[in-house]
Each structure stands twice: as structure tokens, then as C-alpha cells.
Amino acid sequence: MENRVRVRFAPSPTGPLHIGGVRTALYNYLFAKKNNGDFLLRIEDTDQTRFVPGAEEYIIESFKWLGLKFDEGVSIGGQYGPYKQSERKAMYKDYAFELVEKGKAYFAFDTAEELAQKRAEAEAEKKTFQYDCNTRLGLRNSLSLSEEETRRLIESGEPFVIRFKFEKDGQIEFDDLIRGHISVNSSLLDDKVLYKSDGMPTYHLANIVDDHLMKISHVIRGEEWLPSCPLHVSLYKAFGWEAPVFAHLPLILKPDGKGKLSKRDGDRLGFPVFPLEWHDPKSGEISSGYRESGYLPQAVVNMLALLGWNDGTEQELFSLQELVDKFSIERISKHGAKFDMEKAKWFNHQYLQSVSDNELAQQYIKELNDRGYTPTLEFTEKVVSLVKERCSFAKDLWQTSDYFFLRPESYAEKALKKRWKEGTGSVLTDILSRLSEIEDNNEWGEKAEEFLMKYIPEHELNMGQIMNSIRLAIVGDTKGVNMVEIFKLLGKQESIQRIQTAIERINL
């Protein structure tokens, strides 16, 4: 029980879950499962001003879709709860005060205006104001003020925050599983606020307290936390707690240019940045999701896992279980990875092929019904089996198989020019009459093929030319699956009808 691996994913419910966050969660999950450990979900809602209704439910729903199960946490429960920081509010204050008593932190009474003033002054001199060991004595806090004054201010209800007190010339060192040894001089760090004047802790305090209380063994999080890690390490030390092992993940970058992948990039380049579609309750804006865009959850998981990690072999397709078996933090790359939508599409193509025809057909038939067609499941299944390999998404089914359901209304001009020559009409008329003579049963398609294979060479006609003109007549373009397969599925009546119509229309 002592050294059990326990990791957590700790999002803040300020909106939909970003794909980078999903990857962070995935790596946490893989690491936990690989080591037979626990994967927890904690909601970090200490900033009341940024709370967005529905975000928490969205997060839970996202992981359900992705197939990543939490062992403990919000909506699941567990013995270390509550798992939502707003419900743990009372305890943070005690911990913050404990630090003040230990001389590791102090009260500060500076107002937001006063600090803004300081920053403006510094900026005017092209410097940066920092609340740290060099400036704190000149500011209004329990270090610069007398004990009586401090007590008087607190008792009179003056708003205050608690700041961490960094040592003057300490060296803070820690090891990161991905980045190796990291060393920072403490006098360069600013005295971060731990406890806000609204009675809530900041991320830094709440995070450390909760990770300690929830017995988190490894903290796997985004690189944006690396700069504040020295503070976190110092906090563990100040409390006298053992720090967890840290691993800071590289960022997911936008496909073009530089920088973090953002919601705007998705809108701009036309790919989802969120696992599920998100309806913003305030702006009413809708952001697309992987699920709604037709991605399979396994494909998203595989794609994300490989964006910055590989097992050292040339394998690229992994099931979730395989990822669990082969995952290792040490093999995560150190630098950010640009998101590649083409590769994402390729992954989905791979996974779509493993979905059964029956399952896809059931899904497709709903779409067909919506479009006003009512084919049987059997027929739809046959169509699916023929066109599946050409699709990357289930939604591609229609554009690759529409001709099985609707007659061509027009004929592609380019194909017409190339495949419908002077005598095509009369040749097809002759072929048509011969096709009509073939008995209309299950073997009609094969028989039709047999006939064509004989007829075309016998009349010294060009195979490609004739087959394509028939295709053009039936499909409306020179595209689609094997002609015989189309004959078979469409049947004699429909096939002949379409050729007949085409001859009449085109030869007009």
C-alpha cells in the first residue's frame, strides 16, 4: 500500500477539455494502469470567477467516450474525497496559516491597485516588478509591519493574502522524469500568493495540499507548470512532506506557425480541438468535437498517444491495452509536437476498417433514412462492405456510395467528353437489348459480366471505353466500385433502366 502509484488529472472547469489536456490525462492513465495504480479525477475550481456551468459534466462525458476510466474522483467517489476543491475550502486556510506560523509564509495587505501601481512604475523604468525577497520589505505585509499592526489589520477585517516566503539565496533542485535534473536559484522566484483574499487557495496551495492528502505519487502535467514547480517543491519542503515525482509533458502545438494549439486554430483550419462538441453557455458559440466529426475514440486515443511518445519500435497502431502494456514515461519526447490533421485522419481510416460491416450499416441506415431512403439492412451491409475501405470516416459513406441509392440526375462533363463518343449511344443500345434478355435472378450480375467480356472483344470494342460509358450511365461519373458489383446490387431492372435513361438523355 505504501508505494502505490497514484496519479491524478486535475482540470479546472472553465470550459471544454482541450485536446492537450486529453493527452495529459491519457498519459496519466497509461502510467497508472501500467503500474497497477490509481487514476483520479479532481476538479480544481478555486477560481470562482472563471467557473463555467456544464464544464465538469463535459469533462466526465469526454472520458467516458474516450474509454478512460477513473478509479477515484468526482462522480466516482473514493476514500480521499471530496474531489472538488471548492468543497475542500476550509482545510486550505489551516494549511496556509500553518505555513505563516512556521515562518514560511506571510500576510500581505497590498491592494490590487497598489500592486498595479508598482508594476506600472517598474515598467516606466523598463523593469519588471516582482514581489520577492528584494522588494517585500518595502511593501505592506507582516514582514515589514509590526506584529501589533499586522494583528490590528487582520482583526479589523482588512483583506489580506498569504504569500510564500522564498529564501534569499537558496538553490531549489528537483528531478523531472522527462527533463532530468532542474536547478533554480530561489532569490529569482517571486513570493506567490497561496491564499487569496476571497478565502480560496490558489492553484499552488490547493494542488500541493490535495496531492499530499490524496497520496499522489507522480505528478504528470503540462510543461506550462514547469516554471512554478520550484515553488511546489519548496511548499512540500515547508510542510515537511515528501514530494511526489514530477514529469512535465511537452505541449501540443498548432499545425502551422508556432505556439500552443488553441481553440481558434481549430476553427481556422477546420479540425476539432475538443473531444466532444461544446456549446458555450455564455456566447452560444459551438465548437466542434472529435466525436461529432466522426472520429472513433480508439483512433483519437492512439493518435494522441503517439503525438510525443512511441515504444521504440516501428509500430504505430496500438489498442488502449497495448499502450498500457508498452507505455513508459521516459520515452516521452521533450519538445512540443505540432498537431497533424492528415495523420489524425489516417489513424481514423485504420480504425474504421476494423468496425464491422453490420455495425457501420446500422449507423449508415439511419443517415439513409434521414435522406429519405429505406434500404434493407442486408443491402446496406453489402454497400458498406464495398466502399468501407475508401472511407476515413463513417460520414464518407454517402459520398462514396450515393449511386446505390439515387439515380444520376446529370452526367459529369469531363467523363462525358472522354467516355461518350460518336457511336457510344448505338453500341449501348445494342448492349442494352442483349442485357435485357438475360434472366433476372441472383446471377444476373455475373451473367451480365460474362456477356460483356465476350461481347466487347468480339465487336472489337475498347473494354475501358465501353465499361466506362456504362458506368457513366449508371453512376453519373467515372467513379465507384467494380461495375459487376454495382450490377449485382442494383439488379437487372434498375441497371437497365439507368442505361436506358442515359442513352435517351445524352443522345438528345
Add this chain to the structure above:
RNA sequence: GGCGCAUUCGUCUAGUUGGUUAGGACGCCAGAUUCUCAUUCUGGAAAUCAAGGGUUCGAAUCCCUUAUGCGCUACCA
């Protein structure tokens, strides 16, 4: 500005103890297959390993410097 992190084909990456024709995948191009399109298969182009210095018989791999990019620099997470 300060601090931190990073830097191998267009993109994702392999390369863990210095000796490889620097490998794979996506994308791209070509060929093959087919009645077309797509799929599939085969092949090809594509990284002087950010740059410059060292160390060494030998460096993508070790050291230094520089450059560039990114991240953080809030009573946000």
C-alpha cells in the same frame, strides 16, 4: 526584460554505452493492379542532425558559445 525548457526529412518521430548508406510513419511524387475513381502494393524525392567552435582516429550522439522557438513571469489554472 528576467527565469526556464526545447531544437533530427514539410509534419510526427527512431537514433539511449560516440563508428548507421541517419531508420519508420503521415503527406507529396511515380509506377503496378483494376473497366473508372478510390483503396492496396512497390518505388522515389525529402533531414550537411539549428549554427559555430572544440574533445576524439572518428560526434546527430560528449563539452562550450551563439541563434531561434516556445513556456512562465496574476489574489488564472
